[in-house]
Amino acid sequence: xxxxxxxxxxxxxxxxxxxxMNCTSSSIFNTWLWYKQDPGEGPVLLIALYKAGELTSxxxxxxxFGITRKDSFLxxxxxxxxxxxxxxxxxxxxxxxxxxxxxxxxxxxx
Amino acid sequence: SAVxxxxxxxxxxxxxxxLTIQCQVDSQVTMMFWYxxxxxxxxxxxxxxxxxxxxxxxxxxxxxxxxxxRPNLTFSTLTVSNMSPEDSSIYLCSVxxxxxHEQYFGPGTRLTVT
Numbered sequence: 001x002x003x004x005x006x007x008x009x010x011x012x013x014x015x016x017x018x019x020x021m022n023c024t025s026s027s028i029f030n031t032w033l034w035y036k037q038d039p040g041e042g043p044v045l046l047i048a049l050y051k052a053g054e055l056t057s058x059x060x061x062x063x064x065f066g067i068t069r070k071d072s073f074l075x076x077x078x079x080x081x082x083x084x085x086x087x088x089x090x091x092x093x094x095x096x097x098x099x100x101x102x103x104x105x106x107x108x109x110x
Numbered sequence: 111s112a113v114x115x116x117x118x119x120x121x122x123x124x125x126x127x128x129l130t131i132q133c134q135v136d137s138q139v140t141m142m143f144w145y146x147x148x149x150x151x152x153x154x155x156x157x158x159x160x161x162x163x164x165x166x167x168x169x170x171x172x173x174x175x176x177x178x179x180r181p182n183l184t185f186s187t188l189t190v191s192n193m194s195p196e197d198s199s200i201y202l203c204s205v206x207x208x209x210x211h212e213q214y215f216g217p218g219t220r221l222t223v224t
Binding site: 031033035040041042043044045048088090092097098099100101102103 | 111114143151152153154155158168202204211212213214215216217218220
């Protein structure tokens with residue numbers, strides 16, 4: 001089946017640093033989504049991307065839909081302690097399904 | 111977005127028993143989805159539940175193990191049947207909103223089977 005390769009698997013950074021994570025696939029997709037999951041909660045949608053090359057921001061978060069439609073990245077600028085959590089990329093498949101990447105666990109040291 | 115609630119939020123169950131998880135949405139939606147998230151893992155789609163039709167199950171999931179009801183456009187249930195410790199997971203429902211296939215998730219039900 002389709003697989004999304006998300007990296008890195010985990011990151012431990014200092015507060016104030018910028019963060020970058022990405023997702024790649026061997027298949028082309030028309031929609032890329034980025035979610036954040038806090039402990040004990042469901043994933044929360046951060047950014048949705050619909051057009052190849054699209055660059056979208058949501059506060060300190062910026063995500064891009066790769067021009068080949070096979071990848072996407074998420075950047076977080078000037079990280080703060082509440083950025084801690086697991087970040088997931090997801091793609092929309094035929095049949096209205098979402099396929100999720102393996103997740104990036106972000107830890108922020110104050 | 112969408113306001114989605116799930117009951118129970120967590121439960122500890124004995125093997126061999128069944129648990130029914132409820133998902134309630136604040137407004138009518140056509141498509142609802144059920145996911146499983148095993149400890150430390152990503153989300154895996156169990157099934158898609160549309161009102162008025164049988165749920166569509168993904169590979170590796172069967173109706174006898176995970177029966178789903180969708181009696182109306184704001185509510186769905188997922189039952190985890192004849193549980194074993196391997197069923198210990200977080201179970202999440204989601205709905206699709208907006209024209210761009212965005213899905214919004216409930217808070218999840220954390221199930222532990224002993």
